[in-house]
Amino acid sequence: MIGGSRSPSPQTYARGLENLVAGDTLISDIDGRTGRLLYRGYPIADLVERSTFEAVSYLILQGEIPTAAQLEDWENELRRWRRPPRAAFDALERVPRRAHPLAQYRTMLTVAACHTPEPENTTLDAQWRRPARILSWTAALAAAAIRHLDGLGPVEPSDDLGFAANFLYQTLGVIPPEDEIRAFEASLIVQAEHGLHAAAFAALVVISTGADLGSAVLAGMGALSGARHGGASQLAYEMMAGLRDADQARTWARAALGRGHRFPGFGHRVYRCPDPRVKALEGHAEAVLKNHGMEHRWQVYTALRDEVETVLGPKGIYANVDSITGLLYRPMGLPVSAFPIPFCLAIQTGWMAHCLEYLPDGPMIEPGAVYVGSTDNS
Amino acid sequence: MRYKYRVNILPTLSASFDWKAEKIDWPVTTEVGRGLSGVIATTTDVMWLDPASGRLTYRGEPVETLAASNSFEEVACLLITGSAPETDPAAYRVVRDQLRSGRMLPADVVGLIRDLEPATHPTRLLRAGISALGCHELSVDDDLSGEQHWRELRIVGQIAALAAEIAAHRAGRGSPPIDVDASLPESVLAGLNGCRPDPEDVRVLDLLWVLYAAHGLDAPTFTSMVVASCLADPYFNIVAGLSALRGPRQGGAGEAVLDQLAALSEPRAAGTLVRRILDEGRPIAGFGHRSYRMPDPRVVVLRRELAALANRRGRPEIFEAARAIETAATAVLAPRGVHVNINFYAAPIFHLLGADAAFGPCLFAVGRTAGLVALVREAMDTIRLVRPLSRYVGPSERSLPDPGST
Numbered sequence: 001m002i003g004g005s006r007s008p009s010p011q012t013y014a015r016g017l018e019n020l021v022a023g024d025t026l027i028s029d030i031d032g033r034t035g036r037l038l039y040r041g042y043p044i045a046d047l048v049e050r051s052t053f054e055a056v057s058y059l060i061l062q063g064e065i066p067t068a069a070q071l072e073d074w075e076n077e078l079r080r081w082r083r084p085p086r087a088a089f090d091a092l093e094r095v096p097r098r099a100h101p102l103a104q105y106r107t108m109l110t111v112a113a114c115h116t117p118e119p120e121n122t123t124l125d126a127q128w129r130r131p132a133r134i135l136s137w138t139a140a141l142a143a144a145a146i147r148h149l150d151g152l153g154p155v156e157p158s159d160d161l162g163f164a165a166n167f168l169y170q171t172l173g174v175i176p177p178e179d180e181i182r183a184f185e186a187s188l189i190v191q192a193e194h195g196l197h198a199a200a201f202a203a204l205v206v207i208s209t210g211a212d213l214g215s216a217v218l219a220g221m222g223a224l225s226g227a228r229h230g231g232a233s234q235l236a237y238e239m240m241a242g243l244r245d246a247d248q249a250r251t252w253a254r255a256a257l258g259r260g261h262r263f264p265g266f267g268h269r270v271y272r273c274p275d276p277r278v279k280a281l282e283g284h285a286e287a288v289l290k291n292h293g294m295e296h297r298w299q300v301y302t303a304l305r306d307e308v309e310t311v312l313g314p315k316g317i318y319a320n321v322d323s324i325t326g327l328l329y330r331p332m333g334l335p336v337s338a339f340p341i342p343f344c345l346a347i348q349t350g351w352m353a354h355c356l357e358y359l360p361d362g363p364m365i366e367p368g369a370v371y372v373g374s375t376d377n378s
Numbered sequence: 379m380r381y382k383y384r385v386n387i388l389p390t391l392s393a394s395f396d397w398k399a400e401k402i403d404w405p406v407t408t409e410v411g412r413g414l415s416g417v418i419a420t421t422t423d424v425m426w427l428d429p430a431s432g433r434l435t436y437r438g439e440p441v442e443t444l445a446a447s448n449s450f451e452e453v454a455c456l457l458i459t460g461s462a463p464e465t466d467p468a469a470y471r472v473v474r475d476q477l478r479s480g481r482m483l484p485a486d487v488v489g490l491i492r493d494l495e496p497a498t499h500p501t502r503l504l505r506a507g508i509s510a511l512g513c514h515e516l517s518v519d520d521d522l523s524g525e526q527h528w529r530e531l532r533i534v535g536q537i538a539a540l541a542a543e544i545a546a547h548r549a550g551r552g553s554p555p556i557d558v559d560a561s562l563p564e565s566v567l568a569g570l571n572g573c574r575p576d577p578e579d580v581r582v583l584d585l586l587w588v589l590y591a592a593h594g595l596d597a598p599t600f601t602s603m604v605v606a607s608c609l610a611d612p613y614f615n616i617v618a619g620l621s622a623l624r625g626p627r628q629g630g631a632g633e634a635v636l637d638q639l640a641a642l643s644e645p646r647a648a649g650t651l652v653r654r655i656l657d658e659g660r661p662i663a664g665f666g667h668r669s670y671r672m673p674d675p676r677v678v679v680l681r682r683e684l685a686a687l688a689n690r691r692g693r694p695e696i697f698e699a700a701r702a703i704e705t706a707a708t709a710v711l712a713p714r715g716v717h718v719n720i721n722f723y724a725a726p727i728f729h730l731l732g733a734d735a736a737f738g739p740c741l742f743a744v745g746r747t748a749g750l751v752a753l754v755r756e757a758m759d760t761i762r763l764v765r766p767l768s769r770y771v772g773p774s775e776r777s778l779p780d781p782g783s784t
């Protein structure tokens with residue numbers, strides 16, 4: 001368990017806790033040298049191919065692939081929470097349009113948190129009752145926040161649709177074609193868990209104080225909103241949207257490489273090799289772009305990726321997941337400023353799993369600080 | 379591991395370890411215990427809590443000295459800007475104006491709070507309020523890179539303004555009137571009690587906030603630091619920090635202290651009450667602190683203040699009850715190294731100032747924000763991203779079950 005070793009042991013780490021091993025986890029195995037990402041032992045490529053977001057979220061939280069009966073219960077539970085309190089939607093009318101979309105969404109969540117059932121019950125049982133509500137409420141609120149960017153009102157959920165399809169329906173107002181739903185669902189699956197990244201760690205610190213799971217998710221979301229974490233997908237998409245075709249992409253990339261340009265959506269703190277999430281999404285992105293007559297953007301992406309990876313690959317810099325999600329989301333009709341939101345909806349599954357893994361006997365996380373100032377005057 | 383293992387392990391978990399004397403030379407090797415105790419997350423010259431003596435200093439000044447002679451606004455100035463208010467009175471006036479600049483809440487933020495049930499836990503109202511306020515303060519195009527102390531100072535004042543508004547909402551009163559000359563404690567007490575505060579009450583709240591302003595990398599501060607390290611806007615940091623503020627192990631501890639006081643019928647019964655709580659395997663509220671193996675020096679100041687305040691209110695029995703529980707619990711727990719902590723006396727003081735148990739954490743939040751924003755700002759100058767690693771101990775790679783089998 002994270003932070004759980006009972007006998008203190010020495011470790012070496014740098015600023016920002018770099019290289020500190022905070023503890024053990026059973027949830028995901030990330031190998032940044034070989035490009036392997038396993039949820040509870042299952043490779044993400046297999047899950048993308050053969051599973052749904054509902055089944056994968058169950059797997060991440062509970063540790064095993066659900067049986068048919070377990071899956072049905074979980075799906076029903078998720079459907080049951082698709083209607084968040086009215087007040088959380090109304091909060092959008094109380095904040096300026098020009099505020100950051102994630103800040104507006106954050107405000108909806110903080111208002112919804114004033115209307116949660118048994119809010120002050122932080123027993124382990126009560127915490128386990130929360131993930132379904134959090135996943136479904138946040139999806140409905142996120143959909144409304146995205147529509148609000150275009151001045152549109154919320155759409156009622158459709159109980160016939162699965163999690164991914166219903167989110168797209170509530171966001172776009174129409175049900176997209178089946179292959180686009182699958183593509184979007186694939187993006188949720190590959191982004192549903194990624195170890196103890198900074199946002200997951202923020203959530204863990206909050207849960208360690210005895211707070212409720214919703215509070216932990218809010219902290220994770222705050223971390224995700226930051227430019228170092230969740231902002232790269234927009235920048236990556238805008239970079240590609242500014243390039244006309246593969247030739248121009250190659251020419252521009254070569255010149256930019258010569259200048260030592262840092263390419264948004266390339267390079268990752270963990271992966272020193274091709275990002276397995278990119279590999280799992282590329283086929284979907286190509287198909288969606290082609291359906292929308294946007295082959296040129298796919299060619300821009302592959303040209304850019306090849307140019308950058310040829311030069312920077314030997315240094316461990318490859319396209320990361322932020323380079324590809326925009327290529328799926330934009331043709332479906334999501335505005336660029338909303339790109340971090342699906343990531344947020346997916347990855348909170350992992351945060352909650354880490355929190356629930358920590359909870360049974362996790363101590364409060366409270367590291368030290370070292371004083372370097374003047375000695376006191378007395 | 380990228381770093382060579384160094385022979386020099388800093389025994390930071392030991393009480394004899396002298397943090398100040400050690401030169402911190404990154405990367406560093408320390409003993410790491412439960413909850414990351416012993417880990418050096420950052421270096422700071424904002425505040426220092428000496429684990430050996432329990433002494434707390436802000437920018438080198440002992441906190442007891444500051445509490446006796448400085449207002450909370452002056453201490454916020456010291457913590458956030460690093461300059462003592464006395465050194466440049468003109469500069470301090472500017473700082474004080476920035477602290478108070480957040481007193482006018484936008485009508486939409488007031489409306490958002492007023493639409494919520496007054497019975498909602500006030501820390502949730504505070505979090506919703508600061509989140510909405512953040513939307514009014516910053517637009518999607520704002521470049522935050524050049525922001526300096528004024529933003530942090532303003533946020534402290536905004537938390538105070540929201541606390542006053544929420545207190546009035548909970549009491550069923552309209553928004554407190556804006557008094558341009560009111561200090562932060564004056565405006566919060568006015569919101570809390572619906573009248574001009576007694577100067578002696580203002581002094582007590584000032585003092586409480588000074589004592590609470592900074593206390594190392596507590597969970598709210600550390601959470602906020604992790605979020606800030608991802609370059610989130612400052613209101614995300616505060617929302618995250620407030621999320622960590624009132625778990626039962628944090629700012630919520632005060633609620634348990636008041637329940638415990640209420641459970642005592644008369645001072646003579648304190649021994650029985652303490653034994654019963656311990657026999658039931660529950661902790662004594664207001665006792666024990668990770669950082670202290672000795673009595674918390676701030677308690678000495680607050681014990682005196684509670685005695686005086688309770689007398690002034692004609693409620694001496696509150697102090698007598700607290701003193702009786704403290705004595706009875708200390709007799710049992712002190713030999714185990716568990717001592718009374720600041721919440722034990724702060725909670726009844728908050729109560730006598732007009733805050734009910736649930737509102738205590740909101741009052742705590744105002745004081746703590748001053749140290750939080752100062753520590754976070756300082757850490758951002760040196761830290762890139764706060765992110766530890768985890769070790770995977772789960773199942774090895776496996777194949778999905780046959781579709782037919784599920």
